[in-house]
Amino acid sequence: MRLSMLLDMAADGFGERIVVGRRATGFDAANLRDRAVAGAAVVDAVQADAIVYLGPNGPAFPVAMFAASYAGVPLVPLNYRLGAEQLEALIAKHPNALGIGDDRGVALLTESGLSAHTMDEWLELTAEDGAAEPEPVDDDGPAVVIYTSGTTSEPKGVLLRHSNLVSYVLGSVEYMNAAPDDAALVSVPPYHIAAVANVISNLYAGRRTITLEQFTPDQWLQTVREEGVTNALVVPTMLARIIEAVHGGVDGAVPSLTSLAYGGAPMPGAVIEKALAVWPEVGFVNAYGLTETSSTVAVLGPDDHRAALASDDPAVRARLASVGQVLPSVDVQVRDDDGRPVPAGVVGHICVRGDQVSAEYAGIGRAVDADGYFDTRDQGYLDADGYLFVGGRIDDTIIRGAENIAPAEIEEVLMRHPDVLDVAVVGVPDEEWGQRIEAAVVLRTGHAVDADALRAFVRDGLRSSKTPDHFWFWNEIPRTVTGKLVRRNVVQKIAEQADHSVPTA
Structure with a gap:
């Protein structure tokens, strides 16, 4: 099953529901499919073997992702904040790609010899009717290639195949479970796995996705109110800035917000405790995952957050610092340096296994053991009740x-x-x-x-x-x-x- 089949299901099941963008200007599911099919025709016309996306998040991104799927090529979102030299080196790995980006991105892409369009041009191109239905693609090739941030080493291209990403969606989201007016606000850039995961998971659920290209606490809060946002995703530094602003006198009212997910980096305990106090009616979700695992593998849900905050039991209270329990579709073992599983409460290497786990790198192959486990290089432990605690990178x-x-x-x-x-x-x-x-x-x-x-x-x-x-x-x-x-x-x-x-x- 390919990503394009998720869009086919959305277009057939709730084609008139707005799924991308603002209320007034967004695309419904049927229009998103039409645009993706048109985009696939653009890819075919230049015989590209990938789409390189080099710009901020926005409606052009999901169109590019599904166009790539229909065309049978991977989407390669690059970090547009990198310097020109770093980007040129990454673009050089995809010499036959079609480029999409902002003005700077297009300049870099064309200088590297790629055929490229600005995001506005891409949306204009894909708005044209009459594109032929693409031939079905049956292989399980890479759907997305994401380059790691390189916080401890040089960036590596992580290959996320269609089966990995679809397995993640099917294992964590119920089809069409969102209400017609539900809206998700995503504040992460397109080269982050959370951006990819949110496009496909919100689409499958039938939830409209809005992106915030330039984050400020004021803009985030205003967008939540204006767009009736029900679900939001932030990284810990963003949540810290929002709560700081609210404590400083900024209007923190978010009447429509029911769920706030966070992840991507450790959440300081002091920050989440303040956030729980500021928004007692909001359900907080801590999602732990990696690029190599197609996003989330463990979740600390709203009930666990509130129970931990209210408990006098140190063991229950400590769960607020955990990433929750592992998804049913994923296996986790904590192992010592020699690869042997350790008992509950003992710190070791967090190793994961499951259909959504790619652990595959361009030019290198899959980094899994004989049993299919991927060593995340994160250290942590499982408590007696199966709550996973992450203590940082082994290398750190x-x-x-x-x-x-x-x-x-x-x-x-x-x-x-x-x-x-x-x-x-x-x-x-x-x-x-x-x-x-x-x-x-x-x-x-x-x-x-x-x-x-x-x-x-x-x-x-x-x-x-x-x-x-x-x-x-x-x-x-x-x-x-x-x-x-x-x-x-x-x-x-x-x-x-x-x-x-x-x-x-």
């Missing part, structure tokens, strides 16, 4: 004096300090300890605190061996647009500053 672990220390644990404590807005904890080479712990901190506007006070704060919450040796006070922490911490950039900046200054000890 700080080894100080032979003790393994998870930076996320220290970051969680520091984020609870009233003067701290953002933080990153990393390991820095040290002759005596192997690695020492250093923290980069961003303070809230108008607030002040010194390193000794922060060190004492950490020591009160954790043992002394996990207390940062040095603190750096910065204006900004390097993160991706989805809020994912780029630790290698933190380490590099610390090294550069250490050469010219002395950290606040």
